[in-house]
Amino acid sequence: MKITKDLYQGSLALLTDFYQLTMAYAYWKSGKAEQEAVFNLFFRKNPFQSGFTIAAGLEYVIDFCRNFNFNESDLAYLADMKNTDGTVVFESNFIEYLKEMRFTCDLEAVEEGTVIFPHTPIIKVKGPLIQCQLLETALLNIINFQTLIATKAARVVLAAKGDSVLEFGLRRAQGIDGALAASRASFIGGCSATSNVMAGKLFGIPVSGTHAHSWIMSFDSELEAFYAYADAFPEKCVFLVDTYDTVNGIKNAIEVGKALREKGKEMIGVRIDSGDLAYFSNVARQMLDEAGFPDAKVVASNDLDEHIITSLKSQEASIDVWGVGTKLVTAYDQPALGAVYKLAAIRDENGNWDPKVKVSQQSIKINIPGNHDIIRFLKNGKAVADMIYLKEDTSGKNIFTIIDPIDPTKRKKVNSDSMEQLNLLKPIFNKGKKIYDSPSIDLIKENTQKNLQYFDKTHKRLINPHIYPVGLEEKLYQLRTDLVFKMKNYEHE
Numbered sequence: 316m317k318i319t320k321d322l323y324q325g326s327l328a329l330l331t332d333f334y335q336l337t338m339a340y341a342y343w344k345s346g347k348a349e350q351e352a353v354f355n356l357f358f359r360k361n362p363f364q365s366g367f368t369i370a371a372g373l374e375y376v377i378d379f380c381r382n383f384n385f386n387e388s389d390l391a392y393l394a395d396m397k398n399t400d401g402t403v404v405f406e407s408n409f410i411e412y413l414k415e416m417r418f419t420c421d422l423e424a425v426e427e428g429t430v431i432f433p434h435t436p437i438i439k440v441k442g443p444l445i446q447c448q449l450l451e452t453a454l455l456n457i458i459n460f461q462t463l464i465a466t467k468a469a470r471v472v473l474a475a476k477g478d479s480v481l482e483f484g485l486r487r488a489q490g491i492d493g494a495l496a497a498s499r500a501s502f503i504g505g506c507s508a509t510s511n512v513m514a515g516k517l518f519g520i521p522v523s524g525t526h527a528h529s530w531i532m533s534f535d536s537e538l539e540a541f542y543a544y545a546d547a548f549p550e551k552c553v554f555l556v557d558t559y560d561t562v563n564g565i566k567n568a569i570e571v572g573k574a575l576r577e578k579g580k581e582m583i584g585v586r587i588d589s590g591d592l593a594y595f596s597n598v599a600r601q602m603l604d605e606a607g608f609p610d611a612k613v614v615a616s617n618d619l620d621e622h623i624i625t626s627l628k629s630q631e632a633s634i635d636v637w638g639v640g641t642k643l644v645t646a647y648d649q650p651a652l653g654a655v656y657k658l659a660a661i662r663d664e665n666g667n668w669d670p671k672v673k674v675s676q677q678s679i680k681i682n683i684p685g686n687h688d689i690i691r692f693l694k695n696g697k698a699v700a701d702m703i704y705l706k707e708d709t710s711g712k713n714i715f716t717i718i719d720p721i722d723p724t725k726r727k728k729v730n731s732d733s734m735e736q737l738n739l740l741k742p743i744f745n746k747g748k749k750i751y752d753s754p755s756i757d758l759i760k761e762n763t764q765k766n767l768q769y770f771d772k773t774h775k776r777l778i779n780p781h782i783y784p785v786g787l788e789e790k791l792y793q794l795r796t797d798l799v800f801k802m803k804n805y806e807h808e
């Protein structure tokens with residue numbers, strides 16, 4: 316995938332907050348630019364009150380890092396920036412430094428489609444402080460949105476209980492890139508196809524669709540419109556039946572379906588886009604069955620989301636395919652994921668990692684310090700707990716106490732001897748060189764479904780899900796507590 320080249324026609328290095336550049340300049344001025352650092356990208360709460368989150372966006376991150384350099388016009392723009400007193404913001408030696416800068420970091424990440432939880436790193440960047448810092452805004456922009464939408468899609472697809480979900484969001488998505496990224500993330504989350512043709516071309520996602528009311532309205536009668544469509548697309552007939560009168564529309568679809576059958580073709584089905592979808596889908600099912608079309612599908616659309624789909628399922632609606640647009644691609648009920656990117660450790664002059672913590676009044680906002688990793692423990696193929704730990708604290712151990720980072724009274728003991736262990740962070744770049752074999756979008760989508768299988772259905776419930784245990788190995792927990800006390804000057808207590 317070449318998002319930068321195909322979509323943005325050049326450099327994305329200026330896709331950042333201005334303060335990243337002023338900090339970069341100040342790191343450079345103070346001689347800290349090349350000091351080795353570790354930053355982690357993580358979120359603090361699952362979106363949509365979900366019990367899980369689906370990671371997405373890594374391919375965009377890879378593309379961003381590989382193309383990370385300031386081109387001539389970026390540099391000219393920066394060189395021209397002036398302070399209020401007329402002096403330049405960035406001195407020319409710094410502009411030269413930026414010109415030579417290339418991405419040379421190590422980067423680890425959870426693969427797209429992985430089920431993830433609050434507090435655990437999705438991406439870990441290790442490298443020169445200045446580079447780590449300059450990546451912050453773009454990495455958050457990419458991961459926050461795609462992870463949000465992949466999670467929403469996974470919830471919609473879970474609600475559809477095995478039925479196909481088509482993503483119809485382009486017309487109401489958040490701009491051009493929002494729409495493309497949302498189509499990609501929706502497919503990763505489990506949608507079967509998109510109506511967005513450009514997403515189909517760029518990402519290799521299947522495209523699909525029916526027709527609109529305008530098609531019907533452009534003819535003198537609905538029947539005439541159905542016949543004409545059947546003529547043009549005998550293999551692809553999903554007739555939209557609700558332009559004037561849904562029951563009459565279904566009758567017309569059946570008539571044209573019979574004519575198609577005489578020509579050796581089968582209509583695919585009907586689409587209902589308004590009214591009581593439970594009632595009209597059941598009417599459609601009965602009429603289609605009685606007319607000899609038991610395999611014809613009923614497609615429903617109209618402001619659907621996971622909750623309306625669940626309700627329609629509980630009403631025993633006869634809907635086989637769900638067209639979901641606005642509420643999916645805009646993440647209507649929670650328009651942003653709050654992932655953050657925090658400095659976790661800096662290498663000191665002796666080569667040791669110096670863990671760093673941001674102290675906050677709210678304990679949920681205190682980050683996890685140190686160059687840490689994550690393990691997922693599985694028993695009999697089911698995920699039991701995720702542990703955030705420091706390698707040096709755990710080597711040779713097999714019994715671990717995992718402590719909830721917010722509520723230390725919540726603990727879980729794990730004996731790793733009887734469990735399978737998954738390292739969630741995979742190496743993606745080594746000193747700026749890509750060492751990861753990117754999977755196809757189809758494999759990523761499969762990965763999502765495989766990952767969801769690891770989790771008990773109580774964690775996947777849409778409302779009030781059972782909380783999956785994620786925590787800090789006890790030594791890391793202690794390190795974090797000690798550091799907080801130290802930074803707050805509570806050492807004497």
Ligand SMILES: Nc1ncnc2c1ncn2[C@@H]1O[C@H](COP(=O)(O)OP(=O)(O)OP(=O)(O)O)[C@@H](O)[C@H]1O
Pocket residue numbers: 588589590591592593594616617618619623626627630
């Ligand atoms: N049986 C049902 N149970 C729960 N929700 C339903 C049911 N049938 C339809 N809905 C949902 O109710 C909402 C109906 O919205 P609205 O009143 O705007 O549609 P409409 O008037 O039927 O159609 P439109 O305005 O698009 O012509 C939609 O979100 C739809 O998905």
Ligand SMILES: O=P(O)(O)OC[C@H]1O[C@H](OP(=O)(O)OP(=O)(O)O)[C@H](O)[C@@H]1O
Pocket residue numbers: 483484486487527588616617618619638639640641642
């Ligand atoms: O409802 P969504 O989940 O966003 O799905 C996409 C919607 O887009 C189309 O509607 P259209 O743009 O013609 O508008 P209308 O049906 O709401 O009038 C289609 O008929 C769906 O209703």
Ligand SMILES: O=C(O)c1cccnc1
Pocket residue numbers: 483484510523524525526527616638640
């Ligand atoms: O193909 C469709 O039916 C479609 C596409 C976009 C939006 N609504 C419906």
